[in-house]
Amino acid sequence: MQKYIIKRLVYLLITLLVITTATFFLMHSLPGTPFDEDKISKLSAEQQRQVYASYGLDQPVYVQYFKYLGNVFQGDLGTSTLYSGQSVQGILAARIVPSALVGIQAVLVGLVIGLILGIVAAYRHNTSMDYLTMVISVLGISVPNFVVAALLQYFFGLKWGLLPVAYWESYACSILPSLALSFGVIAQIARFIRTEMLTVLQQDYILMAKAKGLSPVKILLRHALRNSLLPVITILGSITVNILTGSLAVESIYSVPGIGSLFVDTIKANDYSTILGLTLFYSAFYVVVILLVDILYCVIDPRIRLAPSKE
Amino acid sequence: MQNIELTEDLMAPAEMDEGDREKISRPTRSAFQDGWIRLKQNRGSVIALVILLVLVALAFLGQVLTKNNYYDTNYSAILQAPNAEHWFGTDKFGRDQWARVWYGTRVSLLIAFVAATLDLVVGVTYGSISALLGGKVDSVMQRIIEVLIGIPNLIIVILLMMVMPAGIGTLIIAMSISGWVNMARLVRAEILKLKDQEFILAARILGTSNKRIILKHLIPNTIGVIVINTMFTIPSAIFTEAFLSFIGIGLQEPKASLGVLINSGFQVINSQLYLLLIPAVIIVLIMVCFSILGDGLRDAFDPRMRV
Secondary structure, three states, X not given: OHHHHHHXXXXXXXXXXXXXXXXXXXXXXXXXXXXXXXXXXXXXXXXXXXXXHHOXXXXXXXXXXXXXXXXXXXXXXXXXXXXXXXXXXXXXXXXXXXXXXXXXXXXXXXXXXXXXXXXXXXXXXXXXXXXXXXXXXXXXXXXXXXXXXXXXXXXXXXXXXXXXXOOOOOHHHHHHXXXXXXXXXXXXXXHHHHHHHHXXXXXXXXXXXXXXXXXXXXHHHHHHHHHHHHHHHHHHHHHHHHHHHHHHHHXXXXXXXXXXXXXXXXXXXXXXXXXXHHHHHHHHHHHHHHHHHHHHHHHHOOOOOOOOOOO | OOXXXXXXXXXXXXXXXXXXXXXXXXXXXXXXXXXXXXXXXXXXXXXXXHHHHHHHHHXXXXXXXXXXXXXXXXXXXXXXXXOOOOOXXXXXXXXXXXXXXXXXXXXHHHHHHHHHHHHHHHHHHHHHHHHHHOHHHHHXXXXXXXXXXXXXXXXXXXXXXXXXXXXXXXXXXXXXHHHHHHHHHHHHHHHXXXXXXXXXXXXXXXXXXXXXXXXXXXXHHXXXXXXXHHHHHHHHHHHHXXXXXXXXXXXXXXXXXXXXXXXXXHHOOOOOHHHHHHHHHHHHHHHHHHHHHHHHHHHHHOHHHOO
C-alpha cells in the first residue's frame, strides 16, 4: 500500500513536470506578446526593453524556464501581465472562492437528485419512472453544459426574471451556474446508482431482509443503498473533470469571477504566467483527485487491493 | 399423460450417413454478423441509427435544397425569423441559417470522424504493439501512458489551439494528440487477454505466421471494443469542438460549425432564441443517438448476451 502510494506520487510529480514544461514552451512559442500591442508600440525601444526586463522576458527562454520551475517550487507562480502587477497565486486565491462555491453546490445538488432518481428507477425497474430517469440521464450526459447554461439563463433570468444573471453580487447569483453544472452530475450519478442498485437488489441478502419482514424503505436505504453507494467513489474522478471543464464555459456565461472565466479571459489576452499557473493548478487538482479516489476506494472496500500481492 | 408402449423395435439405431454427422447445419456467421443481427433487434439503436443517417444526409444535401449559401451576407434581411425564403431564419449578417446549420453539422461531423479515426489508428497501433511485444517495451510504453492519462485533455487541446493557427486541421490535430490514450489502453488490455488463449496457441501450433495471427485472429476479436469506443469518441469530439468554438478559440467566422453557431446564437439569445435552439437541438440529437447506438453496440457485441 505504502509502496503503491509512493509510486503514484512519483508519477504525479512527473506528470505535473511534463505539463509545466510543455505548457511553458507552448506559451513561449505563441505569436504576439502578452502586452497590449497598441500601448507597447507607443513606447520607445528603451522603455519596451525595460517593460520586458521587469517581467524577466528579456532573458533566453531556457533561463526563464529554470527560473520559473525554481519559483514554482517555492509557491511563486509569477506575475500576471493582464492584471498588471498582481501575483498569479494572489489572483488564484481570490478567484477560487466563487468557483468552489459553485462547484461544491453543483456536486451536492447533483448527488442528491441523482441518488433519488437512481434509487426510484431501480426500485421501479421497467416502469415509466425508470424510463423517465433513463431519458434524463441520457440527456444530461448528451446536452453540452454551455447549452444548458444558456437555456437556464434565458428562461430563469431573461424570460421569467426569477434569478439574477451575468453579475456576481449576492448568493442568488450562484444558483443558476450551480444548477447548470449539476445537470451532468445528476445524469452520471442517477445512471450509475440505478445500475448498481439493480445488481444489489438481486442479491441473496436482500431476499433475506425481505423474508425477515423488513419494510421496503428500510431494505432500500439500509441494505441496498449502502452497498450501491461505495462504487460511486469511482466516478468522482470523472465528475471532477466534468465540473472543471464545465466551469470554463458556465462561469463565462454567468460572469462568475472564478477560475474558469479567468482561464478563458487570460487565453484571449496571451497572459503567459497566469495561463501557466492555471494549467498547473487545474492539472494538480485533477491528478490529486484521481489519486485520492483510488486510495479512498481501496481503503473503503477491503476486497480491492491496489498493488498485486506477492503471495 | 399418454402411455406409450415401448417395444423392442422402437429401439433401432437411427440411420445416419457418416458424412452427414459432420455437416454444419447453419451457415457460419462471423462475430460481426452476429452482432449486427442482435443490434437490429434493439429498437432504440435502430432508431438512433436512422436519425443519425438522416442527419448525415441532411448535412450533405441540406445545401442542395436551398439556393442560399452559408457565407453570403444580405444586410436587408438580417435576424429574420424562420420563413418560406429562409427556413431557419437568418443571422445578424443576413446569412441563411438553414445553409449555415447544415454546413456546420457537416464540419462538426467531419472533425469528429477524422479525429476519431486518428485516435483509432494511433490508439490501436500503440495498444497492440505494447501488448504484443510485452516486456521492457510494454512497461516503458505503459509508463508514458500513465503520465499522459493524468493530463486533463481539454487543457492540452486549449493550449494547442492557442499556439497553432485556427482552423479545422488544427482542431483535429489538437484533439487527436490527447485522445488516443483511452483506445490504446482498451486495445492493449483486450489483446493481452486474447494472446494467451487456446485458439491463438492452436494457430501457432498449426504454424500460422505472426502476421496472419494478428490480422485473422487478434484484430477481428478486438473489433467490438474498437467500434464501441469509437462510438463514444465521436460525440466527445463533437462536444470538444463545440466547446472550443463556444469559448471563442475554435473555428472562426464565416466558417461555421455547430459550436460557432451556438456561440453566435447565444449572443442574441434574448431576441432570437431559434438561432441558438436549432444548432443546439442538432448537437444534442447527434450526441444522444451516438450514445444510444454505442450502448446498443456494446450489448450486441457482448458474447455473454448471446442467446
